[in-house]
Amino acid sequence: MGIADSKNKERDRSRRSDSIFLPLLSFLLRRTFIILPLSLSFSLLLFLERTLKILYFFSTTEEKNRHHYPFEGGSLAKSRSFEMSTGDLLNIDPVELKFPFELRKQISCSLQLSNKTDNFVAFKVKTTNPKKYCVRPNTGIVLPQSTCDVMVTMQAQKEAPPDMQCRDKFLLQSVKVNDGATSKDITAEAFNKEAGHVVEECKLRVVYVSPPRPPSPVREGSEEGSSPRGFVSDNGHANAAEFATAARAFTEQLEAQDKSSEARALIAKLTEEKNNAIQQNKKLHQELELLRREGSKSVGGVSFMFVIFIGLLGIIMGYIMKKS
Incomplete structure:
Protein backbone atom coordinates (compact mmCIF):
# COMPACT_ATOMS: atom_id res chain seq x y z
CA MET A 1 0.00 0.00 0.00
CA TYR A 69 45.09 63.28 -59.91
CA PRO A 70 43.73 62.45 -63.35
CA PHE A 71 46.75 60.27 -64.20
CA GLU A 72 46.95 58.47 -60.86
CA GLY A 73 44.74 56.04 -59.08
CA GLY A 74 44.06 54.16 -62.28
CA SER A 75 45.82 51.78 -64.56
CA LEU A 76 48.37 52.81 -67.16
CA ALA A 77 45.98 51.78 -69.89
CA LYS A 78 43.35 54.24 -68.64
CA SER A 79 45.86 57.12 -68.58
CA ARG A 80 47.15 56.22 -72.02
CA SER A 81 43.60 56.10 -73.38
CA PHE A 82 43.03 59.55 -71.91
CA GLU A 83 46.10 60.92 -73.70
CA MET A 84 45.71 59.00 -76.94
CA SER A 85 42.96 59.25 -79.53
CA THR A 86 41.98 56.05 -81.30
CA GLY A 87 40.22 56.22 -84.64
CA ASP A 88 39.45 53.70 -87.33
CA LEU A 89 42.58 54.67 -89.28
CA LEU A 90 45.15 56.30 -87.00
CA ASN A 91 46.02 56.32 -83.34
CA ILE A 92 47.15 59.82 -82.33
CA ASP A 93 49.41 60.24 -79.32
CA PRO A 94 49.01 62.65 -77.59
CA VAL A 95 45.83 64.62 -78.21
CA GLU A 96 47.16 67.55 -76.15
CA LEU A 97 50.27 69.29 -77.42
CA LYS A 98 52.12 70.29 -74.27
CA PHE A 99 54.73 73.03 -74.67
CA PRO A 100 57.02 74.01 -71.75
CA PHE A 101 56.53 77.73 -72.34
CA GLU A 102 59.63 79.95 -72.28
CA LEU A 103 59.97 83.45 -73.65
CA ARG A 104 62.14 84.08 -76.72
CA LYS A 105 62.79 80.40 -77.28
CA GLN A 106 61.58 77.93 -79.88
CA ILE A 107 59.81 74.95 -78.33
CA SER A 108 59.03 71.64 -80.04
CA CYS A 109 56.51 68.92 -79.32
CA SER A 110 56.34 65.52 -81.01
CA LEU A 111 53.21 63.80 -82.28
CA GLN A 112 53.09 60.09 -83.14
CA LEU A 113 50.66 58.69 -85.71
CA SER A 114 50.13 54.92 -85.75
CA ASN A 115 48.44 53.21 -88.69
CA LYS A 116 46.57 50.19 -87.36
CA THR A 117 45.10 49.19 -90.72
CA ASP A 118 46.47 47.28 -93.70
CA ASN A 119 45.97 50.27 -96.00
CA PHE A 120 48.01 53.31 -96.90
CA VAL A 121 46.72 56.30 -94.92
CA ALA A 122 47.34 59.94 -95.84
CA PHE A 123 47.27 62.64 -93.19
CA LYS A 124 47.20 66.42 -93.11
CA VAL A 125 47.74 68.75 -90.14
CA LYS A 126 46.05 72.17 -89.97
CA THR A 127 46.28 74.86 -87.30
CA THR A 128 44.34 77.97 -86.38
CA ASN A 129 47.58 79.96 -86.10
CA PRO A 130 49.91 78.98 -88.97
CA LYS A 131 52.30 81.91 -88.38
CA LYS A 132 52.99 80.76 -84.84
CA TYR A 133 53.62 77.06 -85.50
CA CYS A 134 55.73 75.06 -87.90
CA VAL A 135 54.63 71.46 -88.59
CA ARG A 136 57.04 69.02 -90.22
CA PRO A 137 55.73 67.15 -92.07
CA ASN A 138 52.29 68.72 -92.31
CA THR A 139 51.21 66.11 -94.90
CA GLY A 140 52.40 62.58 -95.46
CA ILE A 141 51.69 58.88 -95.81
CA VAL A 142 51.62 56.38 -92.95
CA LEU A 143 52.40 52.88 -94.18
CA PRO A 144 50.28 49.91 -93.03
CA GLN A 145 50.97 48.80 -89.47
CA SER A 146 53.64 51.47 -89.01
CA THR A 147 54.12 54.81 -87.29
CA CYS A 148 55.06 58.32 -88.32
CA ASP A 149 56.44 61.10 -86.11
CA VAL A 150 55.32 64.70 -86.64
CA MET A 151 57.27 67.57 -85.08
CA VAL A 152 55.33 70.70 -84.09
CA THR A 153 57.53 73.73 -83.34
CA MET A 154 56.24 76.89 -81.70
CA GLN A 155 58.08 80.04 -82.72
CA ALA A 156 59.80 82.13 -80.05
CA GLN A 157 57.30 84.34 -78.23
CA LYS A 158 58.19 87.84 -77.01
CA GLU A 159 55.54 88.00 -74.28
CA ALA A 160 53.49 85.54 -72.27
CA PRO A 161 49.74 85.16 -72.95
CA PRO A 162 47.30 86.25 -70.22
CA ASP A 163 46.80 83.61 -67.52
CA MET A 164 49.06 81.30 -69.55
CA GLN A 165 46.03 80.01 -71.47
CA CYS A 166 46.35 79.07 -75.13
CA ARG A 167 43.39 78.91 -77.50
CA ASP A 168 45.31 77.58 -80.48
CA LYS A 169 44.07 74.29 -81.92
CA PHE A 170 45.17 71.75 -84.50
CA LEU A 171 43.09 69.57 -86.80
CA LEU A 172 44.50 66.28 -88.04
CA GLN A 173 42.72 64.72 -91.02
CA SER A 174 43.33 61.18 -92.26
CA VAL A 175 41.99 59.27 -95.26
CA LYS A 176 42.68 55.99 -97.04
CA VAL A 177 44.67 56.21 -100.28
CA ASN A 178 45.77 53.77 -102.93
CA ASP A 179 48.55 51.32 -102.16
CA GLY A 180 51.98 52.61 -103.08
CA ALA A 181 50.94 56.27 -102.84
CA THR A 182 53.59 58.81 -101.83
CA SER A 183 53.52 62.29 -100.33
CA LYS A 184 53.61 63.79 -103.83
CA ASP A 185 50.29 62.12 -104.62
CA ILE A 186 48.48 63.88 -101.77
CA THR A 187 46.16 66.66 -102.92
CA ALA A 188 43.62 68.86 -101.20
CA GLU A 189 40.86 66.96 -103.03
CA ALA A 190 41.77 63.79 -101.10
CA PHE A 191 40.49 65.40 -97.87
CA ASN A 192 37.29 66.77 -99.41
CA LYS A 193 34.27 65.20 -97.72
CA GLU A 194 31.91 66.54 -100.35
CA ALA A 195 33.69 64.42 -102.95
CA GLY A 196 32.58 61.29 -101.09
CA HIS A 197 35.85 60.59 -99.28
CA VAL A 198 35.68 59.18 -95.77
CA VAL A 199 37.84 61.60 -93.80
CA GLU A 200 38.61 61.11 -90.13
CA GLU A 201 39.26 64.25 -88.11
CA CYS A 202 40.81 64.71 -84.69
CA LYS A 203 41.11 68.03 -82.89
CA LEU A 204 44.26 68.67 -80.87
CA ARG A 205 44.51 71.42 -78.28
CA VAL A 206 47.61 73.28 -77.11
CA VAL A 207 48.51 73.40 -73.42
CA TYR A 208 51.31 75.40 -71.81
CA VAL A 209 53.12 73.58 -69.01
CA SER A 210 55.75 74.82 -66.60
CA PRO A 211 59.36 74.65 -67.84
CA PRO A 212 61.84 72.55 -65.86
CA ARG A 213 62.99 74.56 -62.86
CA PRO A 214 66.59 74.49 -61.55
CA PRO A 215 67.07 72.74 -58.20
CA SER A 216 66.70 75.17 -55.30
CA PRO A 217 69.43 75.35 -52.62
CA VAL A 218 68.89 73.37 -49.42
CA ARG A 219 67.41 75.52 -46.69
CA GLU A 220 68.77 75.44 -43.17
CA GLY A 221 67.01 75.49 -39.81
CA SER A 222 63.38 74.59 -39.44
CA GLU A 223 62.76 74.80 -43.17
CA GLU A 224 65.18 71.98 -43.91
CA GLY A 225 62.60 69.26 -43.76
CA SER A 226 59.85 71.21 -45.46
CA SER A 227 59.06 70.28 -49.02
CA PRO A 228 59.19 73.07 -51.63
CA ARG A 229 55.87 74.25 -52.94
CA GLY A 230 55.12 72.73 -56.32
CA PHE A 231 54.57 74.72 -59.46
CA VAL A 232 51.61 72.55 -60.49
CA SER A 233 48.25 72.61 -58.77
CA ASP A 234 46.33 69.59 -57.53
CA ASN A 235 44.35 69.13 -60.70
CA GLY A 236 47.50 68.67 -62.81
CA HIS A 237 47.30 72.02 -64.62
CA ALA A 238 49.79 74.83 -64.13
CA ASN A 239 48.82 77.52 -61.67
CA ALA A 240 48.16 80.63 -63.73
CA ALA A 241 49.33 83.13 -61.12
CA GLU A 242 52.62 81.35 -60.47
CA PHE A 243 53.04 80.84 -64.19
CA ALA A 244 52.62 84.57 -64.87
CA THR A 245 55.03 85.45 -62.04
CA ALA A 246 57.64 83.07 -63.40
CA ALA A 247 57.14 84.45 -66.90
CA ARG A 248 57.62 88.03 -65.67
CA ALA A 249 60.72 87.06 -63.72
CA PHE A 250 62.08 85.27 -66.76
CA THR A 251 61.34 88.34 -68.90
CA GLU A 252 63.14 90.62 -66.46
CA GLN A 253 66.08 88.24 -66.40
CA LEU A 254 66.24 88.23 -70.18
CA GLU A 255 66.02 92.02 -70.29
CA ALA A 256 68.83 92.29 -67.75
CA GLN A 257 70.90 89.85 -69.79
CA ASP A 258 70.17 91.85 -72.93
CA LYS A 259 71.18 95.08 -71.20
CA SER A 260 74.36 93.53 -69.85
CA SER A 261 75.19 92.08 -73.27
CA GLU A 262 74.55 95.48 -74.88
CA ALA A 263 76.78 97.14 -72.27
CA ARG A 264 79.52 94.58 -72.90
CA ALA A 265 79.22 95.13 -76.64
CA LEU A 266 79.42 98.92 -76.15
CA ILE A 267 82.47 98.57 -73.89
CA ALA A 268 84.16 96.31 -76.43
CA LYS A 269 83.38 98.78 -79.22
CA LEU A 270 84.74 101.74 -77.23
CA THR A 271 87.86 99.77 -76.31
CA GLU A 272 88.44 98.92 -79.95
CA GLU A 273 87.98 102.57 -80.95
CA LYS A 274 90.40 103.63 -78.21
CA ASN A 275 93.02 101.16 -79.43
CA ASN A 276 92.55 102.40 -83.00
CA ALA A 277 92.94 106.01 -81.83
CA ILE A 278 96.13 105.14 -79.93
CA GLN A 279 97.55 103.38 -82.98
CA GLN A 280 96.67 106.32 -85.22
CA ASN A 281 98.23 108.71 -82.70
CA LYS A 282 101.43 106.68 -82.66
CA LYS A 283 101.45 106.60 -86.43
CA LEU A 284 100.99 110.38 -86.60
CA HIS A 285 103.82 110.88 -84.10
CA GLN A 286 106.09 108.67 -86.20
CA GLU A 287 105.19 110.54 -89.38
CA LEU A 288 105.72 113.90 -87.64
CA GLU A 289 109.12 112.80 -86.32
CA LEU A 290 110.08 111.63 -89.79
CA LEU A 291 109.02 114.97 -91.27
CA ARG A 292 111.01 116.80 -88.63
CA ARG A 293 114.10 114.80 -89.42
CA GLU A 294 113.75 115.34 -93.13
CA GLY A 295 113.13 119.07 -92.53
CA SER A 296 116.19 119.44 -90.34
CA LYS A 297 118.30 117.67 -92.91
CA SER A 298 117.03 119.90 -95.71
CA VAL A 299 117.49 123.07 -93.65
CA GLY A 300 120.99 122.05 -92.59
CA GLY A 301 121.98 121.28 -96.22
CA VAL A 302 120.79 124.64 -97.59
CA SER A 303 122.75 126.63 -94.98
CA PHE A 304 125.95 124.64 -95.65
CA MET A 305 125.69 125.12 -99.40
CA PHE A 306 124.98 128.78 -98.83
CA VAL A 307 128.15 129.14 -96.75
CA ILE A 308 130.21 127.38 -99.43
CA PHE A 309 128.67 129.58 -102.11
CA ILE A 310 129.45 132.74 -100.14
CA GLY A 311 133.00 131.53 -99.54
CA LEU A 312 133.59 130.79 -103.20
CA LEU A 313 132.04 134.10 -104.12
CA GLY A 314 134.38 135.89 -101.70
CA ILE A 315 137.44 134.13 -103.09
CA ILE A 316 136.48 134.98 -106.65
CA MET A 317 135.81 138.60 -105.75
CA GLY A 318 139.15 138.86 -103.96
CA TYR A 319 140.98 137.33 -106.88
CA ILE A 320 139.38 139.77 -109.31
CA MET A 321 140.13 142.72 -107.07
CA LYS A 322 143.82 141.74 -106.82
CA LYS A 323 144.17 141.57 -110.57
CA SER A 324 142.62 144.87 -111.06
Whole structure:
Protein backbone atom coordinates (compact mmCIF):
# COMPACT_ATOMS: atom_id res chain seq x y z
CA MET A 1 0.00 0.00 0.00
CA GLY A 2 2.82 2.36 0.88
CA ILE A 3 4.60 1.55 -2.36
CA ALA A 4 1.52 2.34 -4.43
CA ASP A 5 1.11 5.68 -2.65
CA SER A 6 4.69 6.66 -3.31
CA LYS A 7 4.34 5.79 -6.97
CA ASN A 8 1.18 7.85 -7.23
CA LYS A 9 2.94 10.79 -5.59
CA GLU A 10 5.85 10.57 -8.01
CA ARG A 11 3.42 10.36 -10.93
CA ASP A 12 1.57 13.43 -9.69
CA ARG A 13 4.82 15.28 -9.16
CA SER A 14 6.01 14.48 -12.70
CA ARG A 15 2.66 15.57 -14.10
CA ARG A 16 2.89 18.88 -12.26
CA SER A 17 6.45 19.45 -13.50
CA ASP A 18 5.41 18.56 -17.02
CA SER A 19 2.47 20.91 -16.78
CA ILE A 20 4.89 23.71 -15.80
CA PHE A 21 7.83 22.84 -18.09
CA LEU A 22 5.92 22.17 -21.30
CA PRO A 23 4.10 25.55 -21.40
CA LEU A 24 7.38 27.28 -20.54
CA LEU A 25 9.18 25.40 -23.30
CA SER A 26 6.47 26.19 -25.81
CA PHE A 27 6.56 29.83 -24.75
CA LEU A 28 10.33 29.99 -25.20
CA LEU A 29 10.12 28.27 -28.57
CA ARG A 30 7.48 30.71 -29.75
CA ARG A 31 9.61 33.65 -28.58
CA THR A 32 12.68 32.17 -30.28
CA PHE A 33 10.87 31.72 -33.57
CA ILE A 34 9.79 35.35 -33.39
CA ILE A 35 13.03 36.91 -32.07
CA LEU A 36 15.46 34.90 -34.23
CA PRO A 37 14.14 36.18 -37.59
CA LEU A 38 14.03 39.69 -36.18
CA SER A 39 17.62 39.48 -34.95
CA LEU A 40 18.75 38.00 -38.26
CA SER A 41 16.95 40.74 -40.15
CA PHE A 42 18.51 43.40 -37.94
CA SER A 43 22.00 41.89 -38.41
CA LEU A 44 21.46 41.74 -42.15
CA LEU A 45 20.39 45.39 -42.19
CA LEU A 46 23.49 46.39 -40.23
CA PHE A 47 25.69 44.42 -42.62
CA LEU A 48 24.07 46.04 -45.66
CA GLU A 49 24.40 49.49 -44.11
CA ARG A 50 28.11 48.99 -43.41
CA THR A 51 28.65 47.59 -46.90
CA LEU A 52 26.96 50.60 -48.47
CA LYS A 53 29.05 52.96 -46.35
CA ILE A 54 32.26 51.22 -47.43
CA LEU A 55 31.23 51.31 -51.09
CA TYR A 56 30.29 54.97 -50.82
CA PHE A 57 33.63 55.76 -49.17
CA PHE A 58 35.60 54.02 -51.91
CA SER A 59 33.54 55.61 -54.67
CA THR A 60 33.99 59.12 -53.25
CA THR A 61 37.71 58.51 -52.72
CA GLU A 62 38.13 57.30 -56.29
CA GLU A 63 36.18 60.32 -57.57
CA LYS A 64 38.40 62.69 -55.60
CA ASN A 65 41.53 60.97 -56.87
CA ARG A 66 40.23 61.16 -60.40
CA HIS A 67 39.53 64.87 -59.95
CA HIS A 68 42.79 65.81 -58.27
CA TYR A 69 45.09 63.28 -59.91
CA PRO A 70 43.73 62.45 -63.35
CA PHE A 71 46.75 60.27 -64.20
CA GLU A 72 46.95 58.47 -60.86
CA GLY A 73 44.74 56.04 -59.08
CA GLY A 74 44.06 54.16 -62.28
CA SER A 75 45.82 51.78 -64.56
CA LEU A 76 48.37 52.81 -67.16
CA ALA A 77 45.98 51.78 -69.89
CA LYS A 78 43.35 54.24 -68.64
CA SER A 79 45.86 57.12 -68.58
CA ARG A 80 47.15 56.22 -72.02
CA SER A 81 43.60 56.10 -73.38
CA PHE A 82 43.03 59.55 -71.91
CA GLU A 83 46.10 60.92 -73.70
CA MET A 84 45.71 59.00 -76.94
CA SER A 85 42.96 59.25 -79.53
CA THR A 86 41.98 56.05 -81.30
CA GLY A 87 40.22 56.22 -84.64
CA ASP A 88 39.45 53.70 -87.33
CA LEU A 89 42.58 54.67 -89.28
CA LEU A 90 45.15 56.30 -87.00
CA ASN A 91 46.02 56.32 -83.34
CA ILE A 92 47.15 59.82 -82.33
CA ASP A 93 49.41 60.24 -79.32
CA PRO A 94 49.01 62.65 -77.59
CA VAL A 95 45.83 64.62 -78.21
CA GLU A 96 47.16 67.55 -76.15
CA LEU A 97 50.27 69.29 -77.42
CA LYS A 98 52.12 70.29 -74.27
CA PHE A 99 54.73 73.03 -74.67
CA PRO A 100 57.02 74.01 -71.75
CA PHE A 101 56.53 77.73 -72.34
CA GLU A 102 59.63 79.95 -72.28
CA LEU A 103 59.97 83.45 -73.65
CA ARG A 104 62.14 84.08 -76.72
CA LYS A 105 62.79 80.40 -77.28
CA GLN A 106 61.58 77.93 -79.88
CA ILE A 107 59.81 74.95 -78.33
CA SER A 108 59.03 71.64 -80.04
CA CYS A 109 56.51 68.92 -79.32
CA SER A 110 56.34 65.52 -81.01
CA LEU A 111 53.21 63.80 -82.28
CA GLN A 112 53.09 60.09 -83.14
CA LEU A 113 50.66 58.69 -85.71
CA SER A 114 50.13 54.92 -85.75
CA ASN A 115 48.44 53.21 -88.69
CA LYS A 116 46.57 50.19 -87.36
CA THR A 117 45.10 49.19 -90.72
CA ASP A 118 46.47 47.28 -93.70
CA ASN A 119 45.97 50.27 -96.00
CA PHE A 120 48.01 53.31 -96.90
CA VAL A 121 46.72 56.30 -94.92
CA ALA A 122 47.34 59.94 -95.84
CA PHE A 123 47.27 62.64 -93.19
CA LYS A 124 47.20 66.42 -93.11
CA VAL A 125 47.74 68.75 -90.14
CA LYS A 126 46.05 72.17 -89.97
CA THR A 127 46.28 74.86 -87.30
CA THR A 128 44.34 77.97 -86.38
CA ASN A 129 47.58 79.96 -86.10
CA PRO A 130 49.91 78.98 -88.97
CA LYS A 131 52.30 81.91 -88.38
CA LYS A 132 52.99 80.76 -84.84
CA TYR A 133 53.62 77.06 -85.50
CA CYS A 134 55.73 75.06 -87.90
CA VAL A 135 54.63 71.46 -88.59
CA ARG A 136 57.04 69.02 -90.22
CA PRO A 137 55.73 67.15 -92.07
CA ASN A 138 52.29 68.72 -92.31
CA THR A 139 51.21 66.11 -94.90
CA GLY A 140 52.40 62.58 -95.46
CA ILE A 141 51.69 58.88 -95.81
CA VAL A 142 51.62 56.38 -92.95
CA LEU A 143 52.40 52.88 -94.18
CA PRO A 144 50.28 49.91 -93.03
CA GLN A 145 50.97 48.80 -89.47
CA SER A 146 53.64 51.47 -89.01
CA THR A 147 54.12 54.81 -87.29
CA CYS A 148 55.06 58.32 -88.32
CA ASP A 149 56.44 61.10 -86.11
CA VAL A 150 55.32 64.70 -86.64
CA MET A 151 57.27 67.57 -85.08
CA VAL A 152 55.33 70.70 -84.09
CA THR A 153 57.53 73.73 -83.34
CA MET A 154 56.24 76.89 -81.70
CA GLN A 155 58.08 80.04 -82.72
CA ALA A 156 59.80 82.13 -80.05
CA GLN A 157 57.30 84.34 -78.23
CA LYS A 158 58.19 87.84 -77.01
CA GLU A 159 55.54 88.00 -74.28
CA ALA A 160 53.49 85.54 -72.27
CA PRO A 161 49.74 85.16 -72.95
CA PRO A 162 47.30 86.25 -70.22
CA ASP A 163 46.80 83.61 -67.52
CA MET A 164 49.06 81.30 -69.55
CA GLN A 165 46.03 80.01 -71.47
CA CYS A 166 46.35 79.07 -75.13
CA ARG A 167 43.39 78.91 -77.50
CA ASP A 168 45.31 77.58 -80.48
CA LYS A 169 44.07 74.29 -81.92
CA PHE A 170 45.17 71.75 -84.50
CA LEU A 171 43.09 69.57 -86.80
CA LEU A 172 44.50 66.28 -88.04
CA GLN A 173 42.72 64.72 -91.02
CA SER A 174 43.33 61.18 -92.26
CA VAL A 175 41.99 59.27 -95.26
CA LYS A 176 42.68 55.99 -97.04
CA VAL A 177 44.67 56.21 -100.28
CA ASN A 178 45.77 53.77 -102.93
CA ASP A 179 48.55 51.32 -102.16
CA GLY A 180 51.98 52.61 -103.08
CA ALA A 181 50.94 56.27 -102.84
CA THR A 182 53.59 58.81 -101.83
CA SER A 183 53.52 62.29 -100.33
CA LYS A 184 53.61 63.79 -103.83
CA ASP A 185 50.29 62.12 -104.62
CA ILE A 186 48.48 63.88 -101.77
CA THR A 187 46.16 66.66 -102.92
CA ALA A 188 43.62 68.86 -101.20
CA GLU A 189 40.86 66.96 -103.03
CA ALA A 190 41.77 63.79 -101.10
CA PHE A 191 40.49 65.40 -97.87
CA ASN A 192 37.29 66.77 -99.41
CA LYS A 193 34.27 65.20 -97.72
CA GLU A 194 31.91 66.54 -100.35
CA ALA A 195 33.69 64.42 -102.95
CA GLY A 196 32.58 61.29 -101.09
CA HIS A 197 35.85 60.59 -99.28
CA VAL A 198 35.68 59.18 -95.77
CA VAL A 199 37.84 61.60 -93.80
CA GLU A 200 38.61 61.11 -90.13
CA GLU A 201 39.26 64.25 -88.11
CA CYS A 202 40.81 64.71 -84.69
CA LYS A 203 41.11 68.03 -82.89
CA LEU A 204 44.26 68.67 -80.87
CA ARG A 205 44.51 71.42 -78.28
CA VAL A 206 47.61 73.28 -77.11
CA VAL A 207 48.51 73.40 -73.42
CA TYR A 208 51.31 75.40 -71.81
CA VAL A 209 53.12 73.58 -69.01
CA SER A 210 55.75 74.82 -66.60
CA PRO A 211 59.36 74.65 -67.84
CA PRO A 212 61.84 72.55 -65.86
CA ARG A 213 62.99 74.56 -62.86
CA PRO A 214 66.59 74.49 -61.55
CA PRO A 215 67.07 72.74 -58.20
CA SER A 216 66.70 75.17 -55.30
CA PRO A 217 69.43 75.35 -52.62
CA VAL A 218 68.89 73.37 -49.42
CA ARG A 219 67.41 75.52 -46.69
CA GLU A 220 68.77 75.44 -43.17
CA GLY A 221 67.01 75.49 -39.81
CA SER A 222 63.38 74.59 -39.44
CA GLU A 223 62.76 74.80 -43.17
CA GLU A 224 65.18 71.98 -43.91
CA GLY A 225 62.60 69.26 -43.76
CA SER A 226 59.85 71.21 -45.46
CA SER A 227 59.06 70.28 -49.02
CA PRO A 228 59.19 73.07 -51.63
CA ARG A 229 55.87 74.25 -52.94
CA GLY A 230 55.12 72.73 -56.32
CA PHE A 231 54.57 74.72 -59.46
CA VAL A 232 51.61 72.55 -60.49
CA SER A 233 48.25 72.61 -58.77
CA ASP A 234 46.33 69.59 -57.53
CA ASN A 235 44.35 69.13 -60.70
CA GLY A 236 47.50 68.67 -62.81
CA HIS A 237 47.30 72.02 -64.62
CA ALA A 238 49.79 74.83 -64.13
CA ASN A 239 48.82 77.52 -61.67
CA ALA A 240 48.16 80.63 -63.73
CA ALA A 241 49.33 83.13 -61.12
CA GLU A 242 52.62 81.35 -60.47
CA PHE A 243 53.04 80.84 -64.19
CA ALA A 244 52.62 84.57 -64.87
CA THR A 245 55.03 85.45 -62.04
CA ALA A 246 57.64 83.07 -63.40
CA ALA A 247 57.14 84.45 -66.90
CA ARG A 248 57.62 88.03 -65.67
CA ALA A 249 60.72 87.06 -63.72
CA PHE A 250 62.08 85.27 -66.76
CA THR A 251 61.34 88.34 -68.90
CA GLU A 252 63.14 90.62 -66.46
CA GLN A 253 66.08 88.24 -66.40
CA LEU A 254 66.24 88.23 -70.18
CA GLU A 255 66.02 92.02 -70.29
CA ALA A 256 68.83 92.29 -67.75
CA GLN A 257 70.90 89.85 -69.79
CA ASP A 258 70.17 91.85 -72.93
CA LYS A 259 71.18 95.08 -71.20
CA SER A 260 74.36 93.53 -69.85
CA SER A 261 75.19 92.08 -73.27
CA GLU A 262 74.55 95.48 -74.88
CA ALA A 263 76.78 97.14 -72.27
CA ARG A 264 79.52 94.58 -72.90
CA ALA A 265 79.22 95.13 -76.64
CA LEU A 266 79.42 98.92 -76.15
CA ILE A 267 82.47 98.57 -73.89
CA ALA A 268 84.16 96.31 -76.43
CA LYS A 269 83.38 98.78 -79.22
CA LEU A 270 84.74 101.74 -77.23
CA THR A 271 87.86 99.77 -76.31
CA GLU A 272 88.44 98.92 -79.95
CA GLU A 273 87.98 102.57 -80.95
CA LYS A 274 90.40 103.63 -78.21
CA ASN A 275 93.02 101.16 -79.43
CA ASN A 276 92.55 102.40 -83.00
CA ALA A 277 92.94 106.01 -81.83
CA ILE A 278 96.13 105.14 -79.93
CA GLN A 279 97.55 103.38 -82.98
CA GLN A 280 96.67 106.32 -85.22
CA ASN A 281 98.23 108.71 -82.70
CA LYS A 282 101.43 106.68 -82.66
CA LYS A 283 101.45 106.60 -86.43
CA LEU A 284 100.99 110.38 -86.60
CA HIS A 285 103.82 110.88 -84.10
CA GLN A 286 106.09 108.67 -86.20
CA GLU A 287 105.19 110.54 -89.38
CA LEU A 288 105.72 113.90 -87.64
CA GLU A 289 109.12 112.80 -86.32
CA LEU A 290 110.08 111.63 -89.79
CA LEU A 291 109.02 114.97 -91.27
CA ARG A 292 111.01 116.80 -88.63
CA ARG A 293 114.10 114.80 -89.42
CA GLU A 294 113.75 115.34 -93.13
CA GLY A 295 113.13 119.07 -92.53
CA SER A 296 116.19 119.44 -90.34
CA LYS A 297 118.30 117.67 -92.91
CA SER A 298 117.03 119.90 -95.71
CA VAL A 299 117.49 123.07 -93.65
CA GLY A 300 120.99 122.05 -92.59
CA GLY A 301 121.98 121.28 -96.22
CA VAL A 302 120.79 124.64 -97.59
CA SER A 303 122.75 126.63 -94.98
CA PHE A 304 125.95 124.64 -95.65
CA MET A 305 125.69 125.12 -99.40
CA PHE A 306 124.98 128.78 -98.83
CA VAL A 307 128.15 129.14 -96.75
CA ILE A 308 130.21 127.38 -99.43
CA PHE A 309 128.67 129.58 -102.11
CA ILE A 310 129.45 132.74 -100.14
CA GLY A 311 133.00 131.53 -99.54
CA LEU A 312 133.59 130.79 -103.20
CA LEU A 313 132.04 134.10 -104.12
CA GLY A 314 134.38 135.89 -101.70
CA ILE A 315 137.44 134.13 -103.09
CA ILE A 316 136.48 134.98 -106.65
CA MET A 317 135.81 138.60 -105.75
CA GLY A 318 139.15 138.86 -103.96
CA TYR A 319 140.98 137.33 -106.88
CA ILE A 320 139.38 139.77 -109.31
CA MET A 321 140.13 142.72 -107.07
CA LYS A 322 143.82 141.74 -106.82
CA LYS A 323 144.17 141.57 -110.57
CA SER A 324 142.62 144.87 -111.06
